[in-house]
Amino acid sequence: MRDFPAFLVTLSFDKSDENRVTVAFTFAVEALKKGHTAGLVLLIEGVRVAEQGHVDTIDIGAPFRPVKELLDEFLALGGKLYICAACLHHNHVENLMPEAIVITGPDIVDFYMNAKSVAQFN
Template sequence: MAGVALKKGHSASVILMVDAVHLALPSALDKVNIGAPFEPAGELLEAFIEKGGNVLVCGACMKHNGVEESAIDKRFEVISGDDVVELLMNAKGSLQLN
């Protein structure tokens, strides 16, 4: 959905929180492919980043899940809970998928 937002001219950020912080590890999405009509997740991530999308990772969630900042994809930014609130409160719109 974030990739579609970029295609339509919107800015987009994906925030990895709770257990999703494990997806911040390099190559975590390389083998994720649920089949048609969806593209493989790794390809979607690369296209999203190439088009200017941001991937943000909750630092507290990382700590809770034992994920070290040094281990995550260097293209991703670690943010705080305060940052999450600011981003959501200042967003023109948001979409949450669990």
């Protein structure tokens, strides 16, 4: 049986909406700091966030931290980065960071159904 994160964040944007990317990672990191398990599911154009180097220049300014810092902390604290397989294929994304976990549509449904709380940035 799969371990499901208690706090699930879904993100369907990439650099086209840096605010949503930043806030999604901020919430996910804060959940981990509070001792919750957290997963971030990247959907639609959001799958580009998992491309190596894609978030390195996203910095919307104070009071928020740069997304690269947030991503590094998210992973260091045990956060899981899940990527929609069909969205990867549809958007021709190939150069994924090694921490990316590719999942299917049925997996995503299971994540929604088993999370205690879901924050959607769609």
